[in-house]
Amino acid sequence: MNRLEREIVDLLPRLRRLARVLARDVADADDLVQLTVERALVHRGQWRPGTQLHSWMFRIMKNAWIDESRARTRRAAVLSPEEDALHVGSDGAGAMEARLEVRAVEDAMARLPDEQRVAVALVLVEGLSYKEAAEVLEVPQGTLTSRLGRGRAALLAELQATPS
Amino acid sequence: MTDRLDRVMAYVDGELDDGARRAFEAEMTADPTLAAEVAAHRELAERLSEAYxxxxxxxxxxxxxxAARTANDQARPRIGTWAAVAASLVVGVVAGRFALAPEPAIAVGIELPARTELARALDRQLAAEPGVVRIGITFRDAQGRYCRTFQSAADRLAGLACRGDGRWRVTTATAWTPAAGPDYRTAASGTPPEVLAAVDRALEGETLDASQEKAARDAGWR
Incomplete structure (x- = not known):
């Protein structure tokens, strides 16, 4: 493995997390990660060492997701029973409560328009600065903060009805 | 978008410079509503981090x-049948439901990286325990190595892996997709015939029963 490949392997957990926000379904999300990794390696010449690898790969993922969304009518963003069963742990009520909380957050996120959801994910989940997130989305910073504001307002309105 | 929301966000997200941050904090002390808004945004950020x-x-x-370690081999083989596959080849098979679905990569002959969920399941999971990976039969081959059959929903892969030098090595693999519905995890079988044939070839003696399997796992497969 060369250096870039090693860094991509190290980045896989974060790529999976962002993909999970975008695609929700675990298998779809992992497909998106695989696509992202394959595209990144095909276009490896475009990555400038010394720049943030995660920003570059998040941008590739965002573009792959847009292509994917255009390529099909997206399946209703619901968790299938099969998927649900994959998450069921053997541990009791506490785990169930945590699961319900995750479900509430995922539901609220799923109702956001894609562009707001990605903005929220990059800043609040991935911890990117406004500048970095705007670069990933290839939009001016004002557009990013506007999406971020609308997304957050909608999430707050929805989630305050189901306090953690 | 209101200026007020923008400023609350910028504060919570750590986007204000020192001077602006101090001014904002002074404002917050004087304005309990503003402080409450900040608290609500902090809580939202926390719930998102905890969920994801x-x-x-x-x-x-x-x-x-x-995908990360092999995609640079230009001549990455994509072959549909397993009979012709030599050791250490990475092979693609037709994938599932994602419109632009990439081909799942399958490696035969490679040592499984310990961080993968398949390696973890082979290490720890007992037969019929639920999970993204399911373990089927465990046995020892002619060289005395422990071998286990597996089905991995995430990798869309079923196969046989044997333990040597402290690592699991996939010796046989085939494309496999869980049957529709929530029941496949509890079904007794579902191991593809190619994998069962590989078990027949490698098996020396009997398969391990549940207590032998557990004992072997607890002893670290040594």
């Missing part, structure tokens, strides 16, 4: 690990 945070601690599917 655990994903980064999950074991990574084998196919993603392989």
């Amino acid at each position: 945070g655990p994903v980064v601690r999950e074991a990574v599917p084998l196919r993603l690990d392989l």
Whole structure:
């Protein structure tokens, strides 16, 4: 493995997390990660060492997701029973409560328009600065903060009805 | 978008410079409503991190690990049948439901990286325990190595892996997709015939029963 490949392997957990926000379904999300990794390696010449690898790969993922969304009518963003069963742990009520909380957050996120959801994910989940997130989305910073504001307002309105 | 919301966000997200941050904090002390808004935004950020945070601690599917390390081999073979596959080849098979679905990569003959969920399941999981990976039969081959059959929903892969030099090595693999519906995890079988044939070839003696399997696992497969 060369250096870039090693860094991509190290980045896989974060790529999976962002993909999970975008695609929700675990298998779809992992497909998106695989696509992202394959595209990144095909276009490896475009990555400038010394720049943030995660920003570059998040941008590739965002573009792959847009292509994917255009390529099909997206399946209703619901968790299938099969998927649900994959998450069921053997541990009791506490785990169930945590699961319900995750479900509430995922539901609220799923109702956001894609562009707001990605903005929220990059800043609040991935911890990117406004500048970095705007670069990933290839939009001016004002557009990013506007999406971020609308997304957050909608999430707050929805989630305050189901306090953690 | 209101200026007020923009400023609350910028404060919570750590985007204000020192001077602006101090001014904002002074304002917050004087304005309990503003402080409450900040608290609500902090709580939202926390709930999002907690909901999505655990994903980064999950074991990574084998196919993603392989995608990162093998895609630079220009002549990456994509072959449909397994009979012709020599050791150490990475092979693609037709994938599932994602419109632009990539081909899941399958490696035969490679040592499984320990961080993959497949390696973790082979290490720890007992037969019929639920999970993204399911373990079927465990036995020892002619060389005395422990071998286990597996079905991995995330990798869309079923196969046989044997333990040597402290690592699991996939000796046989075939494309496999869980049957529709929630029942496949509890079904007794579902191991593809190619994998069962490989078991027949490698098996020396009897398969391990549940207590032998558990004992072997607890002893670290030594």
